[in-house]
Amino acid sequence: MPDIVKAKPFHEYMNEYRKQVAKGDIKEAYRGLMEYIMDLRSHFQNKYPDxxxxxxxxxxYMDMTYFSFIPESLKQQKLKVAIVFVHDTFRFEVWLAGYNKQxxxxxxxxxxxxxxxxxxxxxxxxxxxxxxxxxxxxxPDFSDLDSLTRQIEEGTLEFIKDVEGFLSKQ
Known part of the structure; x- marks a missing residue:
């Protein structure tokens, strides 16, 4: 069991979790979100084979869900780009990360x-x-997934261009 500070005992959280899962909405929303992220990953994979x-x-753990999307220029420097859905803030972000902590x-x-x-x-x-x-x-507007995908794609490509530009001057 992780050593975290809790406002109430674990079993009370599990009782609430059981109730919410039984309602069905959370389960369907989570499944839909994961399917969208799988489709988003496939979109990037198919559109950007390089x-x-x-x-x-x-x-x-319902904190963040992500996949990596890495141009060769960053891969050579042991850097990666992650397209991330942050559950707590309910938004999509793009992160630059290293292959390891060093x-x-x-x-x-x-x-x-x-x-x-x-x-x-x-x-x-x-x-x-x-x-x-x-x-x-x-x-995110999940009622228009094509538009959402475009926003994520355009923002990610701009982020990568900016990072590559910064690194080329170092």
Missing amino acids: YFVSGNIYYG VQAKYWKLFKESGWNKYRIPSTTKGADSIIECTLVEN
Whole structure:
């Protein structure tokens, strides 16, 4: 059992979880969201064959769900781009991350010390999964999935272009 601070005992959360799952809405919403993210991953994989798209989706613990989308230029530097749905804030984001914690720390320091502030930089790498972050869609409209996909795609490509531009000057 993870060592987390809880407002009430675990069994009370599980009782509420059981009630919510029994209603069916959460289960259907989660299933629909995961299917959309699988379709989004396939869209990127099919439309951008020169990019590496992760074979798996990280489904998370209802905190975040993401997949990687990596151009060769970033892959060579052991960097990756993650297209992320953040459950708590209910938004899509794109993150630059390292292949490991050492790479992440190196590039986080580079961005932090450069004064570049086009995107959010976490205050520390401890406990963080990203080097820099960008909100793609603040309040996603799931009634128009084609438009949502376009927003995510355009924002991700702009983010990658900006990151590549920054790194080319370093």
